[in-house]
Amino acid sequence: MMIFQLMTEPMKSMAEPMVHGSWFGVGDGTIVVWSLVGVIVPVGLVSIVAFIWAGKTGHFKNIQEIADRQLDIED
Amino acid sequence: MTTSPVSTSTSALSPSDDRLNFPQTIAFPALERRDYAMQTWLFSGVFWMVVAASIGVIEAVKLFHPEFLQGIPALAYGRLRPVHVNIGIFGFMSMGYLGAAFYMVPRLTQTALYSETLGVLTAWAWNLNLTGGVLAILMGFSKGKEYEEMPFPFDMMVGLLEIAIAGNLFSTITVRKEPRLYVSLWYILLAIIPFPIYYTLGNVMKFRGIEDAIVNWFYSHNLFGLWLTSLGLATLYYIVPKQLNKPLYSHAISFLGFWTLAAFYPWNGGHHVIWGPVPMWVMSASVTASIAMLIPTIATMVNFGGTALGTQGVMKRDISYRFSILAYLSYVGTSLWGSTLAIMDLNAKLHFTSTTIAHVHLGFVGFGLAGLVAFVYFYLERSLKLGYSRTLAEWHFWLTTIGIIGYVTSMGWLGWLEGSEWAAGNSVQGVLELRYWYNVARAGSGGLLLIGQLILVWNIWKTMTSPPSDGAGLDDLKSVSLNEGVVL
Numbered sequence: 001m002m003i004f005q006l007m008t009e010p011m012k013s014m015a016e017p018m019v020h021g022s023w024f025g026v027g028d029g030t031i032v033v034w035s036l037v038g039v040i041v042p043v044g045l046v047s048i049v050a051f052i053w054a055g056k057t058g059h060f061k062n063i064q065e066i067a068d069r070q071l072d073i074e075d
Numbered sequence: 076m077t078t079s080p081v082s083t084s085t086s087a088l089s090p091s092d093d094r095l096n097f098p099q100t101i102a103f104p105a106l107e108r109r110d111y112a113m114q115t116w117l118f119s120g121v122f123w124m125v126v127a128a129s130i131g132v133i134e135a136v137k138l139f140h141p142e143f144l145q146g147i148p149a150l151a152y153g154r155l156r157p158v159h160v161n162i163g164i165f166g167f168m169s170m171g172y173l174g175a176a177f178y179m180v181p182r183l184t185q186t187a188l189y190s191e192t193l194g195v196l197t198a199w200a201w202n203l204n205l206t207g208g209v210l211a212i213l214m215g216f217s218k219g220k221e222y223e224e225m226p227f228p229f230d231m232m233v234g235l236l237e238i239a240i241a242g243n244l245f246s247t248i249t250v251r252k253e254p255r256l257y258v259s260l261w262y263i264l265l266a267i268i269p270f271p272i273y274y275t276l277g278n279v280m281k282f283r284g285i286e287d288a289i290v291n292w293f294y295s296h297n298l299f300g301l302w303l304t305s306l307g308l309a310t311l312y313y314i315v316p317k318q319l320n321k322p323l324y325s326h327a328i329s330f331l332g333f334w335t336l337a338a339f340y341p342w343n344g345g346h347h348v349i350w351g352p353v354p355m356w357v358m359s360a361s362v363t364a365s366i367a368m369l370i371p372t373i374a375t376m377v378n379f380g381g382t383a384l385g386t387q388g389v390m391k392r393d394i395s396y397r398f399s400i401l402a403y404l405s406y407v408g409t410s411l412w413g414s415t416l417a418i419m420d421l422n423a424k425l426h427f428t429s430t431t432i433a434h435v436h437l438g439f440v441g442f443g444l445a446g447l448v449a450f451v452y453f454y455l456e457r458s459l460k461l462g463y464s465r466t467l468a469e470w471h472f473w474l475t476t477i478g479i480i481g482y483v484t485s486m487g488w489l490g491w492l493e494g495s496e497w498a499a500g501n502s503v504q505g506v507l508e509l510r511y512w513y514n515v516a517r518a519g520s521g522g523l524l525l526i527g528q529l530i531l532v533w534n535i536w537k538t539m540t541s542p543p544s545d546g547a548g549l550d551d552l553k554s555v556s557l558n559e560g561v562v563l
């Protein structure tokens with residue numbers, strides 16, 4: 001009986017109807033922000049620090065050099 | 076140029092000089108020939124490419140004429156389609172581009188391959204395993220989930236073999252003589268290192284329900300993005316500057332493109348289940364990452380665009396380069412299109428339509444096939460110093476180009492119409508009639524594509540088997556114009 005009811009009665013949702021915002025058309029803006037804040041901000045910060053460090057310690061020096069030399073490799 | 080030329084002696088690449096001792100003790104002398112492994116991978120890839128396209132054409136005919144080959148269980152649409160997809164991905168794309176990787180790694184590192192024997196053996200094991208997996212699907216033993224249809228043990232064997240392949244390439248890079256890593260090597264590393272992780276996750280049958288769908292797409296998208304796309308881009312980064320005899324426009328921009336691709340692609344999986352019953356954060360994270368993919372796409376576009384600027388002359392003469400350009404344009408097109416497809420409103424309209432199929436084939440055929448073919452011609456003329464038939468190659472190019480355009484426009488336009496009809500309330504059955512001629516057009520374009528690839532195989536066969544004699548073939552060699560300078 002219970003099962004029959006479940007199958008036939010329309011679902012009564014308790015949730016408030018949600019209004020979708022428009023962050024690239026992605027649902028509610030807050031959700032976009034919160035799901036990503038925890039990842040993108042720390043990863044972004046670490047990357048920025050890493051890039052500054054790499055730049056200062058000369059890792060980007062002559063970055064084009066290997067691209068020039070690639071042409072000399074014999075096939 | 077700020078160059079101190081690398082040692083270009085071929086002896087650096089021949090499999091005898093100083094390597095770790097272990098592979099030498101297990102090496103079979105017959106297999107330890109220079110480039111033997113890469114040839115086995117590359118030509119296996121070309122073989123599977125033709126098989127995948129042939130099955131594609133059969134499927135395409137069945138979609139407008141279902142009576143075609145009806146009544147044979149192994150050739151039912153539901154079995155042929157996963158066979159087409161698995162052969163396309165694991166046969167044609169994986170094997171062909173691994174061939175290119177086995178070619179590039181020794182050259183860019185100036186170091187002989189860690190083990191040619193292992194390379195050849197893994198290639199044959201991969202071929203055998205794929206044949207087994209495909210036969211199993213044809214007999215009805217499918218795991219029933221997209222991109223992971225091959226049943227146990229064939230599925231796990233792919234993962235194990237990849238570890239052996241990755242070990243071989245990675246070891247070569249580790250003991251390299253050239254200290255600097257050219258961008259192609261970054262992409263090869265990105266392809267070979269994480270593969271066993273997502274591949275195993277995707278293929279174990281441990282997850283249930285929604286979780287399973289999310290993991291399934293995490294795996295599948297990494298398979299397209301980190302495995303196939305990385306190997307494809309590595310190849311284009313290697314051959315395009317050489318075809319033009321002009322260095323890459325900017326190694327720094329490729330750095331930006333590489334790291335943003337590596338950072339955002341693994342988040343893209345969720346865009347396959349937009350509006351599905353998955354948590355909202357999975358959708359939103361994946362949509363954001365898909366839009367963020369514009370950064371690597373545009374970086375790649377600018378980099379190759381800058382390199383290719385003003386090279387129309389080479390394009391006219393060098394068919395291999397023309398295929399590279401076709402692959403480049405298709406790659407950029409597929410990726411810009413992909414970022415758009417991920418926009419939620421548009422996805423609601425287009426997800427279940429043939430638009431996805433058009434996107435897939437622009438990626439796999441426009442980018443994947445054209446890129447590999449560019450490498451095949453490059454290899455024949457630059458490395459083997461063989462002159463292939465220019466006439467056949469022209470036919471091949473135009474049939475392939477028309478085939479791709481025909482496939483992508485017929486399916487792309489059909490997808491838009493389907494989406495519009497469904498949005499207007501029409502039923503699935505209601506659009507079947509509409510689909511008919513578009514499906515015929517797709518099969519026709521696929522047929523042209525297939526004929527083009529058969530011409531390629533014929534051309535390779537003729538080129539590699541005709542006896543080299545002094546002078547003979549020289550005209551051909553000239554006509555494909557070795558080592559052309561840049562024409563501005």
Ligand code: HEM
Binds near residue numbers: 524
């Ligand atoms: C002659 C060329 C080809 C033809 C005629 C062809 C045809 C087809 C057809 C009819 C389908 C089913 C589409 C649908 O459900 O409407 C399909 C799907 C697919 N094909 Fe091809 N194909 C060709 C080449 C390739 C190649 C070379 C690859 C390489 C990887 C490939 C990869 C795929 C994939 C991954 C799918 C599944 C797409 C999805 O589920 O979204 N195809 N193809």
Ligand code: HEM
Binds near residue numbers: 366416
């Ligand atoms: C920036 C790059 C890309 C983005 C953002 C992207 C986005 C997407 C999206 C949103 C879908 C799902 C469509 C749907 O089902 O509603 C999709 C499907 C697909 N894409 Fe891409 N794409 C990109 C590049 C590529 C490339 C380069 C390839 C191939 C080499 C590729 C292969 C595929 C395949 C095979 C599917 C179909 C999966 C299936 O439903 O079976 N994508 N892509």
